[in-house]
Amino acid sequence: MQISRDILTRSYRAMRTIRDFEERLHVEFATGEIPGFVHLYCGEEASGVGVCAHLSDTDTIASTHRGHGHCIAKGVAVDGMMAEIYGRQTGVCRGKGGSMHIADLSLGMLGANGIVGGGPPLICGAALSHKLLKDNGVAVAFYGDGASNEGSTLESLNLATVWQLPAVFVVEDNGYGEATGASYACAGTQKDRAAGFGMPYFECDGTDFFAVYETAGEAIAHARSGKGPAMLHVHLSRWYGHFEGDAMTYRAEGEVAKERAEHDCLVNFRKHVTEISLLEASALDDIDAAVKSEIDAAVAAAKVAPLPEEADLMRDVYVSY
Amino acid sequence: MSRKSFRQAINEALRQEMRRDPRVILMGEDVAGGRGGTSGVKDAWGGVLGVTKGLLTEFGEDRVLDTPITEASYIGAAAGAAATGLRPVAELMFVDFVGCCLDQIMNQAAKFRYMFGGKARTPLVIRAMYGAGFNAAAQHSQALYPLFTHIPGLKVVVPSSPYEAKGLLIEAIRDDDPVIFLENKVMYDDEEDVPDEPYTIPFGEANLTREGDDVTIVAFGRMVNLANQAADRLEKDGISCTVIDPRTTSPLDTGTILDCVADTGRLVIVDESSPRCNLATDVAALVAEEAFDALKAPIRRVVPPHTPVPFATVLENLYMPSVEKIEAAVRSVAAYRVKEEA
Ligand SMILES: Cc1ncc(C[n+]2csc(CCOP(=O)(O)OP(=O)(O)O)c2C)c(N)n1
Ligand SMILES: [Mg+2]
Numbered sequence: 191m192q193i194s195r196d197i198l199t200r201s202y203r204a205m206r207t208i209r210d211f212e213e214r215l216h217v218e219f220a221t222g223e224i225p226g227f228v229h230l231y232c233g234e235e236a237s238g239v240g241v242c243a244h245l246s247d248t249d250t251i252a253s254t255h256r257g258h259g260h261c262i263a264k265g266v267a268v269d270g271m272m273a274e275i276y277g278r279q280t281g282v283c284r285g286k287g288g289s290m291h292i293a294d295l296s297l298g299m300l301g302a303n304g305i306v307g308g309g310p311p312l313i314c315g316a317a318l319s320h321k322l323l324k325d326n327g328v329a330v331a332f333y334g335d336g337a338s339n340e341g342s343t344l345e346s347l348n349l350a351t352v353w354q355l356p357a358v359f360v361v362e363d364n365g366y367g368e369a370t371g372a373s374y375a376c377a378g379t380q381k382d383r384a385a386g387f388g389m390p391y392f393e394c395d396g397t398d399f400f401a402v403y404e405t406a407g408e409a410i411a412h413a414r415s416g417k418g419p420a421m422l423h424v425h426l427s428r429w430y431g432h433f434e435g436d437a438m439t440y441r442a443e444g445e446v447a448k449e450r451a452e453h454d455c456l457v458n459f460r461k462h463v464t465e466i467s468l469l470e471a472s473a474l475d476d477i478d479a480a481v482k483s484e485i486d487a488a489v490a491a492a493k494v495a496p497l498p499e500e501a502d503l504m505r506d507v508y509v510s511y
Numbered sequence: 512m513s514r515k516s517f518r519q520a521i522n523e524a525l526r527q528e529m530r531r532d533p534r535v536i537l538m539g540e541d542v543a544g545g546r547g548g549t550s551g552v553k554d555a556w557g558g559v560l561g562v563t564k565g566l567l568t569e570f571g572e573d574r575v576l577d578t579p580i581t582e583a584s585y586i587g588a589a590a591g592a593a594a595t596g597l598r599p600v601a602e603l604m605f606v607d608f609v610g611c612c613l614d615q616i617m618n619q620a621a622k623f624r625y626m627f628g629g630k631a632r633t634p635l636v637i638r639a640m641y642g643a644g645f646n647a648a649a650q651h652s653q654a655l656y657p658l659f660t661h662i663p664g665l666k667v668v669v670p671s672s673p674y675e676a677k678g679l680l681i682e683a684i685r686d687d688d689p690v691i692f693l694e695n696k697v698m699y700d701d702e703e704d705v706p707d708e709p710y711t712i713p714f715g716e717a718n719l720t721r722e723g724d725d726v727t728i729v730a731f732g733r734m735v736n737l738a739n740q741a742a743d744r745l746e747k748d749g750i751s752c753t754v755i756d757p758r759t760t761s762p763l764d765t766g767t768i769l770d771c772v773a774d775t776g777r778l779v780i781v782d783e784s785s786p787r788c789n790l791a792t793d794v795a796a797l798v799a800e801e802a803f804d805a806l807k808a809p810i811r812r813v814v815p816p817h818t819p820v821p822f823a824t825v826l827e828n829l830y831m832p833s834v835e836k837i838e839a840a841v842r843s844v845a846a847y848r849v850k851e852e853a
Pocket of ligand 2: 362
């Protein structure tokens with residue numbers, strides 16, 4: 191598999207940005223300064239980035255409550271995201287949505303989503319737009335193992351097949367929906383579900399960027415070629431609680447530490463690309479440094495950014511009324 | 512009698528009813544938690560905010576059922592089980608998720624009795640949390656009790672304190688109709704004295720948290736507390752209020768509301784749900800129709816604007832009814848004088 195230097199650099203940068211963004215939020219959330227709920231994507235970075243590496247602004251994605259990673263992978267500005275999470279007027283959603291609702295439709299980012307299973311039906315609609323408007327776009331739904339059981343998700347698998355839509359259903363299987371294991375909550379297998387709806391099934395190790403990149407490439411190429419939808423089952427692990435504040439007593443001691451030690455997508459990426467001389471360690475170090483200052487700046491700016499004003503309350507309920 | 516939080520009062524009501532009646536079962540997402548987990552720890556959550564903690568240990572996995580994230584199927588299953596001999600209490604977590612299962616509530620459970628010519632009983636309780644004030648934004652903050660109140664066949668409960676919550680939940684579990692039991696999410700840590708033994712509070716009987724001569728305030732759920740705080744402040748300025756907690760929006764104790772308005776002639780309604788077709792409009796219509804002659808001032812509604820619930824704290828505070836807004840509304844109706852005709 192050939193991957194251009196440009197894609198490698200951009201992907202590493204995106205994964206590093208997600209990691210630092212989330213690790214920083216973990217720290218900042220503990221200070222009590224961040225309002226609302228925050229669900230972190232740490233440990234899952236390679237999935238969003240490996241998939242979105244095949245997409246452009248004219249392709250659409252829908253995300254979940256755990257949406258920061260998908261947003262960054264799709265190119266949403268980090269400073270606007272941070273300001274949003276802090277509830278500032280300069281946020282990408284002007285402080286109206288917060289962590290769970292970050293969206294940028296100009297980039298084909300149809301939103302994080304507070305409703306589990308909210309995304310897949312929307313992605314059928316986005317895929318219909320791509321199909322009827324003939325823009326060669328594909329639409330990708332990211333959703334969790336928990337969300338894979340929602341009726342809305344299963345109905346979408348059916349609809350996308352019936353309408354032969356250019357859609358990809360990416361199941362990000364981290365083994366848990368909140369405090370309940372997928373081994374309890376998911377009957378059958380994702381593979382059999384895809385087969386049941388007659389769509390091709392792909393799966394990969396979601397902590398390995400190269401595996402995701404390659405497999406997602408096939409799934410997306412299938413959808414883009416007009417042959418109908420595909421499912422991509424990504425196996426990964428979340429490193430923090432379901433939301434900040436969750437003590438994760440339902441997970442075995444050492445489970446997360448082991449994941450961090452053995453399946454860190456950034457560490458493994460660096461090892462791989464430097465070993466076979468695709469990128470130099472110094473280039474990666476430069477990215478690390480640049481991302482660190484970018485995140486520092488985003489947090490500093492968010493903390494002092496203006497709050498929404500009274501007039502913002504009534505603004506944007508409708509286009510016209 | 513001992514001090515209990517809103518959370519503990521609900522937990523105790525569930526526990527006592529499950530002990531009393533083996534047909535009472537509990538289901539919902541992570542009402543216990545930990546199933547399929549790798550640590551083997553059971554009851555890992557006991558509900559997303561710990562309200563059902565400990566019930567798994569006492570009643571076991573047959574009666575405390577963790578569900579997949581599939582609201583349509585488990586809420587529907589609860590309705591079906593209720594119609595066939597069990598008495599399920601299903602937890603929907605955030606009431607906003609009713610969007611995923613409204614059919615099973617609205618077209619199924621609510622309709623059985625009437626549609627089947629009186630042959631069905633559906634002793635179902637759906638618990639869910641509602642309300643803004645948590646920076647939970649548009650999809651996790653709604654106060655949807657008007658939606659349920661609108662549907663014939665459902666009973667709707669909005670408890671205003673730990674004492675109220677325990678008595679009303681036990682009543683809900685013993686009731687033979689589908690009941691939507693809505694818990695304000697910012698009240699779980701509120702405490703007051705709550706009897707240790709089981710007791711019930713009947714539906715459709717309002718509670719007067721205070722009686723006064725000048726203005727009647729009707730408030731729902733958490734808004735009762737805000738109304739009482741406003742009334743405390745107003746008292747100091749010589750404006751005395753009656754505060755009515757209707758406890759249930761369906762059935763609604765219209766008699767008490769009309770009696771109080773007949774006494775004071777002035778009415779303020781406090782409702783944190785979206786302002787169009789909400790409980791405030793419902794009560795205002797009732798009073799305009801039935802107590803027109805008693806009114807000495809226009810009815811005032813203290814309600815949020817017609818917008819989704821915003822995320823940022825500044826906006827959420829502007830959105831919500833507040834003690835200050837209630838106080839201002841009461842002052843304006845207290846000061847109102849009908850113009851004499853020339
Ligand atoms: C319709 C609906 N039901 C329940 C919830 C509460 N909830 C939020 S995230 C979540 C777990 C989702 O699990 P999964 O889809 O596996 O995603 P993960 O959190 O693992 O990324 C639940 C139950 C919700 N937000 N929406
Ligand atoms: Mg999951």
